Amino acid sequence: MNDFLNKEDILSKLKISEPDLKKMIKEGKFPPPEKLHNGITIWSYATLEYWIKNQNTQNEWVQNNDLDFL
Numbered sequence: 001m002n003d004f005l006n007k008e009d010i011l012s013k014l015k016i017s018e019p020d021l022k023k024m025i026k027e028g029k030f031p032p033p034e035k036l037h038n039g040i041t042i043w044s045y046a047t048l049e050y051w052i053k054n055q056n057t058q059n060e061w062v063q064n065n066d067l068d069f070l
Helices: 007-014 018-026 045-053 060-064
Strands: 004-006 041-044
Touching: 004 007, 004 045, 007 018, 007 041, 041 045
Parallel strands: none
Antiparallel strands: 004 041
8 A cells, every 4th residue: 555645546535626625725624735846746644644633523524524545
């Protein structure tokens, strides 16, 4: 298994659009990606796992969406 997810992986797993993802990142509702030297954006599984574990259990979006990509 790869240790990283790219933007297309995130969009597919969360079933959201790219503008929605950008908005979530800007609003602090999703962790920002790491940018590689070639312009590719990725998220590490460790970063996503940490973010999910530290979400407030009252966060309705997290509770209502499938976050099983970890």
